[in-house]
Amino acid sequence: MGMTIIEKILARASGVAKVSPGDLVSVRVDTVVMFDNNFIPNIWREILKLDDPKKLVVVFDHRVPASHIPSAISHQNGRRFVEKFGIERFHDIGPKQGICHVLVADHAYALPGTVLVCSDSHTCSAGAFNCAARGVGAPDIMYAATKGETWYRVGETIRYQLEGALSPAVSMKDVFLHIADTYGEHANTNVEYGGPALGGLSINARRTLATMSAELSAEFATFEADEILLDYIRARNPAPFEAQAPDANAEYADVRTIRLDEIEPLVALPDTVLNNSRPVAEVAGERIDQAFIGSCANGTLDDLTVAAKVVAGRQVSPKVRLIITPGSQTIYREAVAKGIIGTLIEAGAVITNPTCGACSGGHLGVLGPNETCITASTRNFKGRMGDPSARIFMASPATVAASALKGEIADPSEFLR
Amino acid sequence: MNITGKITGKVWKFGDNINTDLILPMKIYYLTPQEQTRYVFEANRPGWADEVEAGDIIIGGRNFGMGSSRPAARSLKNLAIGCLLADSINGLFYRNCVNWGFPALEVPGVDAAFDEGDTAEISFDDFAVRNLTTGANLEGIAMPEQLLKIFKAGGIYPLLEAEGLIAPPA
Ligand code: SF4
Numbered sequence: 285m286g287m288t289i290i291e292k293i294l295a296r297a298s299g300v301a302k303v304s305p306g307d308l309v310s311v312r313v314d315t316v317v318m319f320d321n322n323f324i325p326n327i328w329r330e331i332l333k334l335d336d337p338k339k340l341v342v343v344f345d346h347r348v349p350a351s352h353i354p355s356a357i358s359h360q361n362g363r364r365f366v367e368k369f370g371i372e373r374f375h376d377i378g379p380k381q382g383i384c385h386v387l388v389a390d391h392a393y394a395l396p397g398t399v400l401v402c403s404d405s406h407t408c409s410a411g412a413f414n415c416a417a418r419g420v421g422a423p424d425i426m427y428a429a430t431k432g433e434t435w436y437r438v439g440e441t442i443r444y445q446l447e448g449a450l451s452p453a454v455s456m457k458d459v460f461l462h463i464a465d466t467y468g469e470h471a472n473t474n475v476e477y478g479g480p481a482l483g484g485l486s487i488n489a490r491r492t493l494a495t496m497s498a499e500l501s502a503e504f505a506t507f508e509a510d511e512i513l514l515d516y517i518r519a520r521n522p523a524p525f526e527a528q529a530p531d532a533n534a535e536y537a538d539v540r541t542i543r544l545d546e547i548e549p550l551v552a553l554p555d556t557v558l559n560n561s562r563p564v565a566e567v568a569g570e571r572i573d574q575a576f577i578g579s580c581a582n583g584t585l586d587d588l589t590v591a592a593k594v595v596a597g598r599q600v601s602p603k604v605r606l607i608i609t610p611g612s613q614t615i616y617r618e619a620v621a622k623g624i625i626g627t628l629i630e631a632g633a634v635i636t637n638p639t640c641g642a643c644s645g646g647h648l649g650v651l652g653p654n655e656t657c658i659t660a661s662t663r664n665f666k667g668r669m670g671d672p673s674a675r676i677f678m679a680s681p682a683t684v685a686a687s688a689l690k691g692e693i694a695d696p697s698e699f700l701r
Numbered sequence: 702m703n704i705t706g707k708i709t710g711k712v713w714k715f716g717d718n719i720n721t722d723l724i725l726p727m728k729i730y731y732l733t734p735q736e737q738t739r740y741v742f743e744a745n746r747p748g749w750a751d752e753v754e755a756g757d758i759i760i761g762g763r764n765f766g767m768g769s770s771r772p773a774a775r776s777l778k779n780l781a782i783g784c785l786l787a788d789s790i791n792g793l794f795y796r797n798c799v800n801w802g803f804p805a806l807e808v809p810g811v812d813a814a815f816d817e818g819d820t821a822e823i824s825f826d827d828f829a830v831r832n833l834t835t836g837a838n839l840e841g842i843a844m845p846e847q848l849l850k851i852f853k854a855g856g857i858y859p860l861l862e863a864e865g866l867i868a869p870p871a
Contacts, residue, residue, distance in 0.1 A: 330868035354731035423800035423857035430866040471764040665722045672744040
């Protein structure tokens, strides 16, 4: 039998001809991404030797600018580390700031066919680039940074064959909610995305689905490489790479076809996205206090663009706080240049600097007791964005923007014909 | 932490899809590891962290530990939990169990085979699990030799420290 995309990348990186589900493999790591949480005193250990400083990327994103003294200390630890080893790919607070997975995309740090580690669970975001990328633990990062390798248990792969095209009011967030609702958790299983719909999907759209795959509890989430992807990478990173395609006789645990034109706007009810979504019409009318668009999954230029389209010339309900967080300073600048930020501000949105912010419940938009939020970010766990009694609904940026206008959960279709 | 021979302990049950925000909520992220233990399961089971005793055993259903990569396994280790047993353990959480040297075992059927308060016996020699209250026997999925070494060393940090790659705790 042949191999799936992820099996091929892992086989190559571990120097063997073939890997199969059930194998435990040691792999060579090409890219190590560290972020501010790695440098928090309760986790950080001073590194004495690095395998290769050129493999490292260091980003501050979870709490930027520092929101309290401990986060400021983690940034100081990080800066000292960067200085000590002369790390070039460093994204401090300033013009190169952003959420780590978004920066990996902006700069094409994740090359097709390679292995990238980062101790953030949404690292699978870089799977959109045909890269073996998944979240590991903070100690795994120390191991990879100092020894240049890591281990993986090879899981079975489920293939999602994407067909058709999205309707105007539907985004890949809705496609994700559909998959999570229909198929539930994918623990210890990889997901692979491909199919004829790919040609109609922007890199940003692919990234939303790849990033959200963490919420399926998938191991690796890997996209097929096509010309759109290869052009995107070559325009941003001159390094050589070899993309991996699945073998024709690859063995999958299941192959599932998703017809994009059959998907409608969905909303996940609070606490989990697994088997927990409803068509927006069924939840419409639910009053909200806060609406959030941002995170590594939905802070892209596409997301800001659609939000602006929905709110253009209209006003956010006075009872709602609409908070929008661009994923990186690069995206922020582009959105300013295109007038998108102006449109959002005129409508009453609050734009924050690029950071994890409200997504992680750390700062900038924490929810109070019994508040209701609709979010286009990554997680709606109980207590995720603030007080455990707060309810967090999840939807696409379009649905969140439409809800912010109406003061209650609302269908975006009327704004996006 | 004992990862050899047999251990026994009282069982606490938590069900499917337990996430790491429940084990280590963001609001206490910057506290010391010991302080963090007092907040374990605060949102879904207030007061539990004060009731649980050293050597007790946590039993989960499917996909235990889903969610973020935060060091939630370390909090369970610091509460001196004897072992985590679950029908399945989230891949990232399992890594963190290895990383921090916190014993965790996947045991298909374990959720159904135990009630809260039962006594579990776990053998780290053959990964057999027994419900001493009902007499039920189950087979755990063996921890791979390569990972068992890290578990037994107490996790990744002691290993890297011994090799001179990272500094001792500040
Ligand atoms: S934006 Fe949210 S999900 Fe993404 S890395 Fe930050 S905290 Fe994690």
